[in-house]
Every structure is written in C-alpha cells, then in structure tokens.
Amino acid sequence: MNLSVIITAVYSFIFFLTPVQMSSQELSKSEKKIIKTIEKNHQFAIQFLEKVVNINSGTMNHEGVKEVGMVFKKQFEAIDFDTRWIDMPKEVNRAGHFFAENKGAKGKKIVLIGHLDTVFEKDSPFQEFSIDGDIAYGPGVNDMKGGNVVVLYALKALHENNLLNDSQIIVAFTGDEESTGKPLELSRKDLIDAAKRSDIALGFETSTGFNYATVARRGSSGWELEVSGKRAHSSGIFNKQIGAGAIFEGSRILNAFYNQVKGEEFLTFNPGVILGGTDIEFDKEQNEGEAFGKNNVVAQTLIVKGGLRFISEEQKERARSKMREIVKKNLPHTTAKITFNDSYPAMQPTDGNHKLLALLNGVSADLNQGEVLAYDPGKRGAADTSFVADYVDCLDGLGTMGTGAHTPKETMDLSTFEALTKRTALLIYRLINL
Numbered sequence: 001m002n003l004s005v006i007i008t009a010v011y012s013f014i015f016f017l018t019p020v021q022m023s024s025q026e027l028s029k030s031e032k033k034i035i036k037t038i039e040k041n042h043q044f045a046i047q048f049l050e051k052v053v054n055i056n057s058g059t060m061n062h063e064g065v066k067e068v069g070m071v072f073k074k075q076f077e078a079i080d081f082d083t084r085w086i087d088m089p090k091e092v093n094r095a096g097h098f099f100a101e102n103k104g105a106k107g108k109k110i111v112l113i114g115h116l117d118t119v120f121e122k123d124s125p126f127q128e129f130s131i132d133g134d135i136a137y138g139p140g141v142n143d144m145k146g147g148n149v150v151v152l153y154a155l156k157a158l159h160e161n162n163l164l165n166d167s168q169i170i171v172a173f174t175g176d177e178e179s180t181g182k183p184l185e186l187s188r189k190d191l192i193d194a195a196k197r198s199d200i201a202l203g204f205e206t207s208t209g210f211n212y213a214t215v216a217r218r219g220s221s222g223w224e225l226e227v228s229g230k231r232a233h234s235s236g237i238f239n240k241q242i243g244a245g246a247i248f249e250g251s252r253i254l255n256a257f258y259n260q261v262k263g264e265e266f267l268t269f270n271p272g273v274i275l276g277g278t279d280i281e282f283d284k285e286q287n288e289g290e291a292f293g294k295n296n297v298v299a300q301t302l303i304v305k306g307g308l309r310f311i312s313e314e315q316k317e318r319a320r321s322k323m324r325e326i327v328k329k330n331l332p333h334t335t336a337k338i339t340f341n342d343s344y345p346a347m348q349p350t351d352g353n354h355k356l357l358a359l360l361n362g363v364s365a366d367l368n369q370g371e372v373l374a375y376d377p378g379k380r381g382a383a384d385t386s387f388v389a390d391y392v393d394c395l396d397g398l399g400t401m402g403t404g405a406h407t408p409k410e411t412m413d414l415s416t417f418e419a420l421t422k423r424t425a426l427l428i429y430r431l432i433n434l
C-alpha cells in the first residue's frame with residue numbers, strides 16, 4: 001500500500017464516519033417533548049383543519065376570508081401571540097390579512113407565511129371537508145389551509161413546552177394569495193414590512209413531495225404587443241406604398257422571439273392570445289375578443305398578450321431588452337409597440353436559502369424522515385414568499401402534501417401531516433436557538 005492509498009483510505013474513513021454521526025444525532029430533551037406534544041395534538045389538528053376548510057374563503061368572499069382569519073386569531077391568542085386583522089383600503093378590493101406575533105430577541109427572527117383564501121368561491125360546488133382513509137378532501141385543504149394548520153400546531157407544541165420565550169416569530173396569513181389585490185405596493189406592504197424585521201421566511205405552500213423543499217422559484221410577468229399596418233387592397237402587399245401589413249409584422253416579431261430570446265435556463269415566455277385583421281376588439285380583463293379581416297385586405301392591426309417567467313431580475317431585464325430590440329426592426333409600413341407589467345418577483349437560489357435547506361435536512365435526518373432536496377425552480381409556480389425573497393433567506397413548500405390543487409378534486413395526505421408538523425416545529429425551534 002503506498003502513501004496516497006493510505007491517505008485516501010483514512011479520508012474515506014473520516015468521510016464515511018461524519019454523515020453517520022450526523023444522522024444518528026440524538027434529539028434533545030426539549031425536542032423530544034415537542035414531538036410528543038405534536039403526537040398528542042394530532043387529532044385536534046385534523047378537527048381544526050375540518051373546521052377551517054368548511055368555512056368558504058374564496059378570495060372574493062371577503063367575509064369568509066376574514067372569518068377564517070378570526071378562527072386562527074382565537075388559536076394564536078391562546079398561545080399568547082399578539083394578533084391583528086389588517087383591513088385593505090377599499091381600492092384593493094380584498095378582505096385583508098391576519099398577522100400574529102411573538103415578540104422577543106433570541107436567535108433568528110422568523111416570518112411564517114400562509115394564506116387564508118382559496119380559489120373556490122361561494123358558488124363553487126366544492127365546499128365540504130371529508131375523509132376517506134388517509135386522504136382528506138376539501139376546498140383549500142392542501143392549498144393551503146393544511147399548511148396554516150401545520151404552522152399553528154408546530155407553534156402550539158413549542159408554546160406548550162415553554163419554548164417560545166423571547167423569540168421573535170411573525171405569522172403572516174394573507175387573504176388574497178390566489179388573486180393578489182392591486183396595487184401590490186398596498187396589498188403586499190405588511191408582508192414585506194414583516195420580512196424587513198426578520199432574518200428568515202418560511203413558506204407553507206403545498207409541498208412538492210415529502211423529500212423536497214423550494215429554495216428558488218421563478219417570477220412571472222406579462223407583456224402585450226400591439227402592431228399596426230397599412231390597410232389596403234391585398235394586390236398591393238409588398239409594394240413600396242403598402243408594405244407588409246400587421247399580421248406579417250406580428251409573425252416576424254413572434255418568430256424572432258422564439259429564435260433569438262429563447263434558450264436561457266429557466267427563462268420562458270408564452271404568447272397566450274393573438275388577434276389580427278382589419279378590425280379587432282379585445283377585452284383585456286376577460287382575455288377575449290373578436291377579429292374581422294378578409295383575404296383581399298392587408299391587415300391593419302394585431303394584438304398579442306403573453307407571459308414571461310424568469311429566475312432573476314437580471315434575466316427578466318435581459319429578455320425584455322432583447323424583445324424591445326426585435327420589436328423596433330419593423331417591416332415596411334408597419335409599427336409595433338411592446339409593453340411589460342410586473343406581477344411576481346423571482347426567488348433566487350441564494351446561499352442563505354441553501355443553508356436553510358441544509359438545516360431542514362438535518363432536522364429530517366434526526367427524525368429519520370430522509371433527505372430533503374431542492375425542488376426544480378422551473379416547475380414551481382409563483383407565491384407570496386417571492387415578495388420577501390429580496391429581504392430574507394427563504395424556504396417554501398413546507399406545507400402539506402396532496403393532489404389536485406385548484407380543482408374540485410383537491411386532496412391532502414393525512415399520513416404525512418403529523419410528520420411534516422414535527423419537521424416544521426423542530427426547524428423553528430432550532431432557528432430560534434441559533
């Protein structure tokens with residue numbers, strides 16, 4: 001055996017030992033108590049979930065959203081949190097948000113994010129909670145009343161064991177996640193203010209799998225292309241006086257977007273609707289309209305509405321400026337204009353987010369729940385955590401597991417509910433003791 005082989009052998013021995021020691025780390029006395037309390041409270045957590053799912057809280061049912069908030073308010077008061085309901089100004093046209101806070105200075109300051117509203121409005125046929133074996137059904141049972149209940153019962157377990165003293169934890173349950181109130185400066189102000197007073201944000205949107213968490217998610221925004229051409233008899237198209245018409249110009253632009261802007265990892269853009277011809281009528285709110293045109297008339301007008309998803313502000317701006325350049329190079333006798341609007345910012349895969357994931361991974365290993373990996377940001381939709389990602393380290397997707405979100409077949413998996421609550425409680429406990 002030569003020296004390098006011996007060194008390699010020693011290193012691999014150490015390498016081998018370290019993870020074994022890590023994964024067999026004992027839970028502390030306090031952590032064991034937390035786990036016991038969560039087990040003791042498990043049935044109550046399911047009953048509480050039933051109660052909040054059975055209150056309709058479609059985003060536009062403002063009374064219902066607030067009622068769910070009030071049910072949570074009582075529970076958070078019982079564990080000594082300061083609570084408040086925040087009404088939105090009239091022009092925002094949303095119910096408002098529920099916030100609760102435990103004040104202190106110890107360890108990391110955390111904001112826990114959930115939402116009270118669902119996509120199922122009062123007139124939806126899907127209104128009731130039911131259980132079949134290990135599966136719970138109900139509107140918002142997984143997206144995300146289940147996640148809110150994970151937050152509540154994790155904190156309850158810490159409180160019952162007197163482990164919340166002197167830690168700063170803000171619970172932020174928004175009332176309009178499924179259809180955010182505008183302007184965002186008003187509807188997301190309280191959430192952003194809470195993040196600015198915190199070090200870390202944990203989001204309890206639906207889990208993407210028992211062994212996945214979200215360290216990054218793409219932002220989303222919209223764009224609108226308007227093109228004009230010269231209305232004339234089609235026999236003259238391509239000649240010096242008439243040019244190419246609006247439809248050829250619109251096609252050139254979209255084709256160039258496809259060939260010249262597409263390609264960066266995580267960048268996607270999608271034209272969702274197009275109308276073109278001699279005359280068009282387009283209702284932007286309803287995303288629908290009518291077009292009129294004839295074979296023998298050069299098209300006068302065209303409109304395209306689309307979306308754009310991105311992993312960073314830089315990527316978004318880069319894509320937008322490429323699009324603007326393409327739009328400028330008009331075919332003869334046409335003009336075109338593109339406008340952009342912001343919706344959700346991106347949550348970038350920062351080192352801080354990955355450190356949080358490593359901490360969660362440690363908790364999961366100590367609970368013998370297996371490794372937790374970073375979920376593919378390209379597959380995850382936008383959510384409230386994105387609004388605070390610039391201010392704090394973030395982790396999302398810590399909520400419950402299930403299927404069929406946003407459909408009348410929405411389910412939540414009760415067999416992992418307790419395990420996920422334990423994981424959350426220990427993650428919070430370790431963060432406030434860092």
Ligand SMILES: [Zn+2]
Pocket residue numbers: 115143144177205206
């Ligand atoms: Zn949601």
